[in-house]
Amino acid sequence: MQTTLYKDLRKRTRYYQSLMDVDYLLKGNTYSKLKENIVIFICLGDLFKQGLPVYTFENTCRENNSVKLEDKTLKVFYNCSKWMDIGSKEQAEFLKFLLTDNAESSLCKKLKEREKRI
Incomplete structure (x- = not known):
């Protein structure tokens, strides 16, 4: 999760993608065996300033x-x-929780409880 919108955040996705690919290929697999790779960043703000969620x-x-x-x-x-x-209602509740720390859904309440144990 990104709490600060660093200027190089976009390039960081490339780094994370390469880490996953190299790790998989080191196991002796061929390129044709590469699995789907999704890099997800959860940002508190709008990195691209276009107003999209x-x-x-x-x-x-x-x-x-x-x-x-x-x-x-x-x-x-x-x-x-x-x-x-x-x-998605579930995704909306989760993102709202990350932004506000207000746990409303059962998932967010569970996360809040786990956070207390850490």
């Missing part, structure tokens, strides 16, 4: 955006400040 990125062709690279990688940024615009 979620930003999902995948590799597409610049010349024709209908052509996908299909490298099985996604990068997803959640914007907690737009929790009320998330389609």
Whole structure:
């Protein structure tokens, strides 16, 4: 989870993606065996300043955006400040909890209880 919107946060996704791929390939697997890789950042604020609750990125062709690279990688940024615009009630409650520390759903209440034990 990102509490500060660092200027290099976008490039950090590339680093995390590479760590997961290298770890998997070190086990002797081939490229064809690489599994789907999703890097998720949960940000308290809006990194991209476009007002969206979620930003999902995948590799597409610049010349024709209908052509996908299909490298099985996604990068997803959640914007907690737009929790009320998330389609899923569960996701909205979770993002609101992260932003406000107010646990309303059963999941968030469980997380709050676990937090007390740490």
